[in-house]
Amino acid sequence: AQSVTQxxxxxxxxxxxxxxxxxxxxSSVPPYLFWYVQYPNQGLQLLLKYTTGATLVKGINGFEAxxxxxxxxxxxxxxxxxxxxxxxxxxxxxPDANNLFFGTGTRLTVIP
Amino acid sequence: xxxxxxxxxxxICKSGTSVKIExxxxxxxxxxxxxxxxxxKQSLMLMATSNEGSKATYEQGxxxxxxxxxxxxxxxxxxxxxxxxxxxxxxxxxxxxxxQYNEQFFGPGTRLTVL
Numbered sequence: 070a071q072s073v074t075q076x077x078x079x080x081x082x083x084x085x086x087x088x089x090x091x092x093x094x095x096s097s098v099p100p101y102l103f104w105y106v107q108y109p110n111q112g113l114q115l116l117l118k119y120t121t122g123a124t125l126v127k128g129i130n131g132f133e134a135x136x137x138x139x140x141x142x143x144x145x146x147x148x149x150x151x152x153x154x155x156x157x158x159x160x161x162x163x164p165d166a167n168n169l170f171f172g173t174g175t176r177l178t179v180i181p
Numbered sequence: 182x183x184x185x186x187x188x189x190x191x192x193i194c195k196s197g198t199s200v201k202i203e204x205x206x207x208x209x210x211x212x213x214x215x216x217x218x219x220x221x222k223q224s225l226m227l228m229a230t231s232n233e234g235s236k237a238t239y240e241q242g243x244x245x246x247x248x249x250x251x252x253x254x255x256x257x258x259x260x261x262x263x264x265x266x267x268x269x270x271x272x273x274x275x276x277x278x279x280x281q282y283n284e285q286f287f288g289p290g291t292r293l294t295v296l
Binding site for chain 1: 187215222223224225227272274276284285286287288289290292
């Protein structure tokens, strides 16, 4: 069975500070892992994904995530938060193309 | 590449009417399309999965007769909310998948408001 847990439904950081959004997963098969961002009243935009190979994945807008199999984690980070990063972030696991399991989301607020 | 569109982006209708939402894959052929529903400040809830030319597979608790899904071609799927009621008001998001990419590509969503 697959599931995703996002710790912290709401994270606030100051502009310029480190962003860390946590994601832990469980999967009975080697997972594909995704981070999506959703701005108000919009669909989901893919930030980055891990499939195979290098465990540190770089995405758009300066975000990156590291797949740690031993910790079953795929935390999302950005060294310096920008006001435009304020949005809802979803972690998802996709054991195959037909099933995508989402976490409950983390709302990121950036304080000027 | 891999762009998915939805139409309309926003719709307001009266209670009892039916509303059709279109989901199109613009530059690829989608073997599978997915329909999600999102309540305010919540995650996406998968409603159904449809493969081109076959009946949709609905998730537990989703009314098949209320949410009609048609996947007539490899680039178009439609969701019809029949006899809509205020509790059907929500944000509906579609996505499309293809065997070429092991991921789903999401549409921009449709905001449905039932008065």
